[in-house]
Amino acid sequence: MTNSKLLEQFRSFYFRNFPDDMETQINYFSIFGGLGWDVDTSKPLTQLIEELILQNFDTLNEKIEQLTLNEPNNKRLLSALAVGDRKIFSAFKRAGLNNGNGGGALNYLQEKGIVQIEYSRESEANKISKHRISHKVLFTYPFIRFWFYFIYPHIREIKEKNYNKLFKSIQNKQNSYTSLVFEELSEVLLNYNLRDAQIISSGSYWDANMEIDILTVTDKMEIYVAECKWTNHRVNKSELHKLEEKCLKLGIKPFQIILFSKRGFSNELKSMQSKDLALYSSDNFEALLKNALNSTLIKSFIN
CATH class of the missing domain: 3.40.1350.10 (Trna Endonuclease; Chain: A, domain 1)
Known part of the structure; x- marks a missing residue:
């Protein structure tokens, strides 16, 4: 199923910012896509992350807390989905949730339009013994995934204006992070x-x-x-x-x-x-x- 919302965001990002090439477009879109702000794609990503995200951290964090109801289960699940294999059951386990509270958090995030389910296409006839089919989850907005992939794990340090570990993490994991948006x-x-x-x-x-x-x-x-x-x-x-x-x-x-x-x-x-x-x-x-x-x-x- 073509992700029309992602396509709309991709086009909107391009016609707002006009990056020089498609590699730059994909790189910067994977971070700022869905944020709806002007992004000077001639600047290095680390500089833009500091200028647009870290200098506006309080505003953005407040919005994220509103979206998640500042509910720990919602935020832990989003973090687990952002950094894991996107499978629902493994995300519950990573987040320390069970099928009850994890399912409740997932339902809320779906209703808010933050995530969407990608259903498994493995047929029941092909299931192996004791193998439980697990659906996966996609983030609706690239920026929210970026937040829970990179910002949320370092949120205490960021509040203290200590960005060293954040930027080291981005340097080491940026290609891996961008891979999913590229795949979509x-x-x-x-x-x-x-x-x-x-x-x-x-x-x-x-x-x-x-x-x-x-x-x-x-x-x-x-x-x-x-x-x-x-x-x-x-x-x-x-x-x-x-x-x-x-x-x-x-x-x-x-x-x-x-x-x-x-x-x-x-x-x-x-x-x-x-x-x-x-x-x-x-x-x-x-x-x-x-x-x-x-x-x-x-x-x-x-x-």
Whole structure:
């Protein structure tokens, strides 16, 4: 299912700030997306985090507390979802919650539009013994995930104006953090390119043994599988082989394999492009801005 709200936010961020390239757009959007503020993307991220977030910490923290009712269970669950594997049951465990109070917190966060459920596509027939299918959770606004990924764990130090551990954490984990937003946007781009087809199922796939970043099925039963790599090196042929092995184990024959990469691909992999293999780098995300030249600036969660 195409995430139309994320697409609206992505377009709104671009037409508000006009970053120089799509890598910058994705990097900065993953942090400030949904905040609805002007962001000078010519400045380094660390400088903007200090100017826009840390210098406005009290205002933003007050809004977060309003959104969460300042309820510890809500905030612990959001933190667990932000840094974990997004699976509901493991997030409950990480947050120290049970199915009762964890379920109550999750229901509230859904009702407030802070998160949405990504339902497992593993069929009951494929369940292994004693394996409990767990759905996953996506954040509606990238900024709120950023807050609970980086800010919330260091909130005491931040209140004391001590930012050293925060910036060290951002330096070490930024690519890992951005990977999920890149994956979500990659699904949006794939489905945009398949807009003439009728998509009957789309999203990530996971079961007890494996995960695939994107698995999309059309009404013609054409299967598209994709992996997304937000790293500072070019993707090579080994990533293709890994995805092919996953498809073989899952018993599916993809109509097309797609690889998404922050920094492009090896020459060997580029030479293999065909109707069976598509390669997308950051620059290709400009396609999401087409037919949106008059995109309105949407309201943020703090309005």
